[in-house]
Amino acid sequence: MKAWLCENPVGVEALRWTELPTPQPGPGQVLVAIEAASLNFPDLLIVQNKYQMKPPLPFVPGSEFAGVVQALGEGVTHLKVGQRVACLAGTGGFGTHTLAPAAMCIPLPEGFPAVDAAAFIMIYATSWHALMDRAQLKAGETVLVLGAAGGVGTSAIQIAKAAGARVIAAASTDDKCALCRELGADETINYSVHAPGGSLREEIKRLTGGKGPDVVYDPVGGEFAEPVFRSIAWRGRYVVIGFASGPIPSLPLNLPLLKGASIVGVFWGDFAKREPKANAEMMQTLAQMYLKGQIKPAIDQTLPMSELMKAYEVMGSRAIKGKLVLVN
Structure with a gap:
């Protein structure tokens, strides 16, 4: 697999697009082949060491992504290999593959494209x-x-x-x-x-x-x-x-x-962590609103995953209208 690796959170310029071993999921995890990942403001702050969540080094940034489950860890029963999911895990999205907490993966209904799913949650x-x-x-x-x-x-x-x-x-x-x-x-x-x-x-x-x-x-x-x-x-x-x-x-x-x-x-x-039942009900409501055409992410542009630097540059210029999504 390839991914953007942050070894020292001093800014975007320190990230490296590099080859990494494809990991195997542990208990409660799934391996996801990433189809699309969106760029959010926290994705900039986290590589500048300015975000409230400070992951252990090194880490792969990219908080929100969508893709296909490729392997299941022990204890995962609500997902299956080949299933398309969206996830907001906080890190891991800016690469070709990532390990994601299975509990945070939302199964995608038919007719929900990866680009929209990665820009949704x-x-x-x-x-x-x-x-x-x-x-x-x-x-x-x-x-x-x-x-x-x-x-x-x-x-x-x-x-x-x-x-x-x-x-x-x-x-x-x-x-x-x-x-x-x-x-x-x-x-x-x-x-x-x-x-x-x-x-x-x-x-x-x-x-x-x-x-x-x-x-x-x-x-x-x-x-x-x-x-x-x-x-x-x-x-x-x-x-x-x-x-x-x-x-x-x-x-x-x-x-x-x-x-x-x-x-x-x-x-x-924190609402999602403290009130998981209410959050799950909200996400079901939002998915139905999407399928009914009431809501749909405004996508400014898509870029190849390897062009993350350009994506950050566009975000920094404040020229984005809606969301910018990286695709594999």
């Missing part, structure tokens, strides 16, 4: 948990999605629309705003025109008739957080997904007090 699980569970989104409410043309942003648009919400999507270019409208957004805001320090609040006010959004979905953080929170509706829910812009914002706590609003944290990974 993290973004849709995060957005469903955020909007439907943590924010308790109701039909008829207005959702403002920040970073709306990214992976989680595009999934949030689709899930909010499927729930009957009105969606305002905020992104950084006209092209990204156009993608958001194609995915179902009712209105868009171009950050480059309506900057946080300028007319962003006025545009939110205009698009919501002065009421403000009921739910804010924020994977961006940084300078957007405070002006957007100041614009939130009475009893609004500000859903904290992550900090793709870098800085972690500090919000004045008088703001939630004055608006009767909530700051709601979202950590889907």
Whole structure:
């Protein structure tokens, strides 16, 4: 097998595309021949030693992948050789083969392509948990999605629309705003025109008739957080997904007090561990939504697995619309 090996997490440039022995699965594991693996923001942080999970060295990055089960470890009974699965294991995806925890492998139904499956679990699980569970989104409410043309942003648009919400999507270019409208957004805001320090609040006010959004979905953080929170509706829910812009914002706590609003944290990974039954039910719901055509990953482009460096470069340029997927 071949894989991208991280021996020293000092950055992308330290990764090596190298030949490795094909491993045999131990108890509770399966060997997966990888068909596709998606690039997520944590895949960048983990090779920079900036992610909360720090795997033992050396390791193969690549948190999310889809492929075919080639061998079963002891005790694995719910999967079989030849079965197609998707998995979000945290590492191992950027190669031709990997060992995966069998309990984390989701069998794929017929008609679920590998490219979509590899780009599915993290973004849709995060957005469903955020909007439907943590924010308790109701039909008829207005959702403002920040970073709306990214992976989680595009999934949030689709899930909010499927729930009957009105969606305002905020992104950084006209092209990204156009993608958001194609995915179902009712209105868009171009950050480059309506900057946080300028007319962003006025545009939110205009698009919501002065009421403000009921739910804010924020994977961006940084300078957007405070002006957007100041614009939130009475009893609004500000859903904290992550900090793709870098800085972690500090919000004045008088703001939630004055608006009767909530700051709601979202950590889907821990939810899945602490509430496995609820997570499994959620994943079944999402798979059915996909098969019904209600949700589908927005794929920016696919690249050969051997071109991971180029994929990281594209991610770093913030030019990706939706998801980038590597294929074998």
